[in-house]
Amino acid sequence: MYQVSERVKKQFEYTMSIPCVKEAMKFIQDDERNTIEEQKELVLIEAPTREEEKRAAVMMEKFKALGLENVHIDRGGNVVGLRRGSGKGPKVLIEGHLDTVFPFGTVHGVEERDGFLYAPGIGDDTRALAMLLGLLRALNQNEIKTFGDIVFVATTREEGMGGLGGMKDFLNDNDDIDISLTIDNNDMSALIFEATSGETYEVNFYGIGGHAFGSFGEMAQPIHAAARAVAKIADFTVPSDPKTSFCVSNFHGGTAAGVHAIASQATIKFNFRSNSPEELAKLRTKIFDAIEEACREETEKWGKDEITWDKNLISQVPGGTQDSHTPLVESAWLGLKSLDIEPVFHKGGCTNANVAVSKGIPSICLGRAFAPDENRKNIMNHSVHEKFPITDSYKAVQQAFMVLMMAAGIDGETNSVVEGK
């Protein structure tokens, strides 16, 4: 049974009893339609990874209209705005990502039907952007002055090859962030505080290359070396806890015309991940040892030339571990309980929160939607059939609001729940 510390529980109960907080919780429920309409508006502004400018410009105007200070687009393309607190508290980041996995021309409209919104990107992570705006309205309308400053950020390049790039840039440029909140999960019941680290590499195998028959026996074969390497990797075993994975995702060699040629080059790409940075490091060593051994075996078989190899790191997701009893996790747990939602402890995670966790910044990833049953959990993000469950979706905003209030504290009432911040 998960037990929340007395200190966090007391602060949560007190925070939720403060009149402006209570009013803001009610406001968020009444404001649901506005958040949904803004979500529908934003999803139509397409924002493939690295091409987020148009959506960023709209978010910038919306941040300004909601009174944020120093609203600007930073060198990473992120939209940044400040909501000042008492000046004595921590600096709390809350962010959602601008980019979607879809190229331009994918979104043809947004449909509202049977309690769902349908459009590619409607949840991931357009909803988070709408939630940031909803949170700002709730803070402004109820004149909430926080103890800590809150930095609202719409980040770029979270998805795919973007590799959490916007968040990496932002945290590299802003080393004064004390607490980081990410909104980027389908289901608000999940408590995501672990950060799965992972790496994706391209490895090239090189040889002389020649005729399949005429040169046979005179040279080692790069494709065969690559195949030996893949076969070795395929036989690896890794722990299931902490969850660790590996996958050779690409295998290329030769040309269409070269069906009777010993190719001079072969290329593989692979991804490996772990909820434990130590396991990740072990696995990395094993993989590159296997590649080295495969090249040596292929070279020794023929003894005529040498298979060489090189590697390129395509993307790297930093990670790390946090305890399940950090004040943020406990606050999120209490928030869900107060909404009658059973918290689910999620194993691992791969969101912008990883960047914060890897830097030792207390962090949690929050959900976008209230999804109590299977039908509503299956929102098919990263698919063109993506949908978002509307009914009671305000609860996700309330949850983010509660965690934000615990993180930032309220001027004259509470400090941040994260001690020492």
Ligand SMILES: [Zn+2]
């Ligand atoms: Zn996302």
